[in-house]
Amino acid sequence: MTDLIDLSLSDARDGLQNKTFSAADLTQAHLDAISRAGMLNAFVTETPELALEMATRSDRKIAGGEAGPLEGLPLGIKDLFCTKGTMTTASSHILDGFVPAYESTVTANLWRDGAVMMGKLNCDEFAMGSSNETSFYGPVINPWRRASDGAQLVPGGSSGGSAAAVAARLCVGATATDTGGSIRQPGALTGIVGLKPTYGRCSRWGIVAFASSLDQAGPLTRTVRDAAIMLRSMAGHDPKDTTSLDLPVPDYEAALTGDVRGMRIGIPEEYRLDGMPEEIDALWQRGIEWLKAAGAEISDISLPHTHHALPAYYIVAPAEASSNLARYDGVRYGLRVPGDDIIEMYENTRASGFGAEVKRRVLIGTYVLSAGYYDAYYIKAQKVRTLIKRDFEQAFADVDLILTPTTPNAAFAPGEITDPVTMYLNDIFTVTVNMAGLPGISVPAGLSGEGLPLGLQLIGKAFDEETLFRGAGVLEQAAEFNAAPERWWE
Amino acid sequence: MSVDQATVRHIARLARIKVSDDEAQKLEAELSAILAWVEQLDGVDTDGVEPMTSVVEVEMKMRQDEVTDGGVPDDVVGNAPKRDNHFFLVPKVVE
Numbered sequence: 001m002t003d004l005i006d007l008s009l010s011d012a013r014d015g016l017q018n019k020t021f022s023a024a025d026l027t028q029a030h031l032d033a034i035s036r037a038g039m040l041n042a043f044v045t046e047t048p049e050l051a052l053e054m055a056t057r058s059d060r061k062i063a064g065g066e067a068g069p070l071e072g073l074p075l076g077i078k079d080l081f082c083t084k085g086t087m088t089t090a091s092s093h094i095l096d097g098f099v100p101a102y103e104s105t106v107t108a109n110l111w112r113d114g115a116v117m118m119g120k121l122n123c124d125e126f127a128m129g130s131s132n133e134t135s136f137y138g139p140v141i142n143p144w145r146r147a148s149d150g151a152q153l154v155p156g157g158s159s160g161g162s163a164a165a166v167a168a169r170l171c172v173g174a175t176a177t178d179t180g181g182s183i184r185q186p187g188a189l190t191g192i193v194g195l196k197p198t199y200g201r202c203s204r205w206g207i208v209a210f211a212s213s214l215d216q217a218g219p220l221t222r223t224v225r226d227a228a229i230m231l232r233s234m235a236g237h238d239p240k241d242t243t244s245l246d247l248p249v250p251d252y253e254a255a256l257t258g259d260v261r262g263m264r265i266g267i268p269e270e271y272r273l274d275g276m277p278e279e280i281d282a283l284w285q286r287g288i289e290w291l292k293a294a295g296a297e298i299s300d301i302s303l304p305h306t307h308h309a310l311p312a313y314y315i316v317a318p319a320e321a322s323s324n325l326a327r328y329d330g331v332r333y334g335l336r337v338p339g340d341d342i343i344e345m346y347e348n349t350r351a352s353g354f355g356a357e358v359k360r361r362v363l364i365g366t367y368v369l370s371a372g373y374y375d376a377y378y379i380k381a382q383k384v385r386t387l388i389k390r391d392f393e394q395a396f397a398d399v400d401l402i403l404t405p406t407t408p409n410a411a412f413a414p415g416e417i418t419d420p421v422t423m424y425l426n427d428i429f430t431v432t433v434n435m436a437g438l439p440g441i442s443v444p445a446g447l448s449g450e451g452l453p454l455g456l457q458l459i460g461k462a463f464d465e466e467t468l469f470r471g472a473g474v475l476e477q478a479a480e481f482n483a484a485p486e487r488w489w490e
Numbered sequence: 491m492s493v494d495q496a497t498v499r500h501i502a503r504l505a506r507i508k509v510s511d512d513e514a515q516k517l518e519a520e521l522s523a524i525l526a527w528v529e530q531l532d533g534v535d536t537d538g539v540e541p542m543t544s545v546v547e548v549e550m551k552m553r554q555d556e557v558t559d560g561g562v563p564d565d566v567v568g569n570a571p572k573r574d575n576h577f578f579l580v581p582k583v584v585e
Contacts (some may be wrong), residue, residue, distance in 0.1 A: 033573075034496035042557060097569075098569055099569065100569055101562070101565035101566075101569075101570075102533060102565075124560050184502070198546065199545050199546050200546055200548065213545055214545075239553065242550075242551055243548070244547070245548065246548075246551070266520065278522065305534070308530070308531055308534050311527060311528040311530055311531050312528075312531060314524065314527075314528050315528055315531075318495075322505060326506075329506070330571060331570065331571075331578050331580055332567075332569065332570055332578060333570065333571075334569070334571070335567035336571035336572065338581075339581065341581055341582075341583075342579075342580050342581045342582075342583050343506070344508075345580070345581050346506040347503075347506050347507060350505070350506055350507045350509055351508035351509070354507065359507055359509075359517075360517070360520060360521065360524070362499050362505050362507065363498070363502060363505055363507070363517065363521060364521060364524055364525070366501045366504050366505040367493070367497075367501045367521070367525075377528070379541050380531055380532075380534075380536060381528075381531065382542045382543075383536035383539040383540070383541045383542075384531055384534055384536060384539075385537050385545075386540055386541065386542045387534070387536070387539060387544040388546070389542065408505035419523075420520060420523070420524060421527050435545075436545065437545030437546045461548055462545075480525070
């Protein structure tokens with residue numbers, strides 16, 4: 001029998017249903033893997049006792065013929081999702097010791113369907129970052145290393161712990177969130193599948209808020225099928241989130257027909273950047289050839305406002321963050337640093353509770369929302385956002401999906417990028433999708449010259465994750481990406 | 491537009507974040523660089539364009555105006571760093 005931790009989510013599900021192994025065995029195998037992978041720093045909180053308790057309950061349900069769709073499957077949870085009775089920190093010092101008295105809707109849906117919680121996964125502080133270096137709990141290490149010098153690399157961010165844990169086989173899947181690329185970029189940099197659904201597909205209730213008009217939860221898994229299975233459980237209307245979509249959740253797995261004949265795929269010329277590494281461009285070209293060979297129709301399209309998406313994002317997201325993060329005041333939860341009066345208590349608490357990147361974004365957000373600048377920055381950015389969305393609407397009149405690279409580069413070393421704006425450019429291909437509220441998926445598609453994974457991104461129409469999954473499944477099949485990192489950390 | 495140290499201190503005050511002299515100096519450069527970069531949007535023609543208010547086309551949902559949750563004061567104050575029974579404690583604000 002293959003090692004239980006090498007099974008994909010769907011294979012593990014089938015094995016449990018066929019009683020080839022027990023949920024307790026599957027969970028224990030992953031707990032053992034976690035205990036050997038401490039140096040990856042993927043977890044903020046491990047919950048082995050809870051996991052074994054949940055797995056035992058799953059075994060009883062499987063025996064009784066009452067298994068849910070995710071029964072007995074070990075999942076990791078990004079530490080941005082509130083979990084009742086388990087510390088939730090958003091990887092920030094300011095949420096020190098915060099133990100929610102409630103469960104986020106997305107995680108509640110997973111437990112309802114039988115999933116097993118392995119623990120809470122490291123991420124950039126308040127999901128602000130593209131390398132997982134801003135976490136109060138320290139950086140996450142990418143399971144993949146550079147071939148030439150064996151250098152340790154970042155896993156991407158902000159869902160770096162989720163991506164590393166799934167790539168290193170510490171869990172079969174993980175929840176993540178994506179505000180500007182935080183699921184798809186780490187997915188690409190660790191060689192796994194990352195899906196950001198349509199805005200509103202998953203409830204945001206109980207997820208620590210970053211930028212409310214952009215935040216969306218989604219899965220990180222090792223296969224497209226696994227993402228389809230996980231999304232079906234995560235998604236759904238929630239009366240507690242007015243922006244959650246009141247639409248039926250389709251059986252996404254059924255959408256994986258493997259047939260893209262006649263599907264129209266758009267290639268946006270604006271994503272061809274000056275100075276983009278040759279291997280990224282070559283990968284994109286291979287993706288085009290794969291889809292063409294599978295019977296899809298390829299056409300060039302134009303998304304003329306693409307280059308404005310990132311600067312507009314860095315107005316909208318910090319503005320919303322500065323408002324959302326106003327709640328951390330040292331009164332109701334988390335850290336409190338004393339001061340002579342209440343204002344000084346607030347200022348001391350927030351000065352020592354927030355890290356440098358969070359402070360930068362809160363200050364930028366405060367500035368662009370302050371009197372006299374609101375129209376020049378915030379309203380201007382929201383107008384540009386309308387133009388970006390219009391670009392996509394016009395393109396989608398003629399195509400069903402859009403194919404792009406996921407990132408402009410492979411994984412880099414910690415400390416290699418220190419300039420904030422250079423770091424922001426890592427999200428250049430993913431951020432447009434959040435600005436327009438669309439679904440997007442990153443599929444591992446090849447290796448760089450340094451032996452590092454690279455991803456291709458498909459972008460779909462709003463509400464149409466089914467077509468997205470169908471295209472992604474064909475891309476995955478054609479890419480035959482079956483490389484896995486060596487377990488050097490064990 | 492670039493920001494000076496006085497502006498950094500002003501917005502830090504608005505954001506209720508204490509900044510040291512060293513931090514203010516560093517932030518002056520960093521925030522100015524970010525603002526200079528986002529100002530490329532000035533070149534985008536947005537005449538007659540509506541600012542986005544909702545990213546997906548959905549009907550505003552209404553709900554009954556009724557209490558659906560509550561009665562859990564222990565939960566509400568359970569995480570407070572300082573509390574007295576069911577009250578949050580803060581430094582004195584009224585003389």
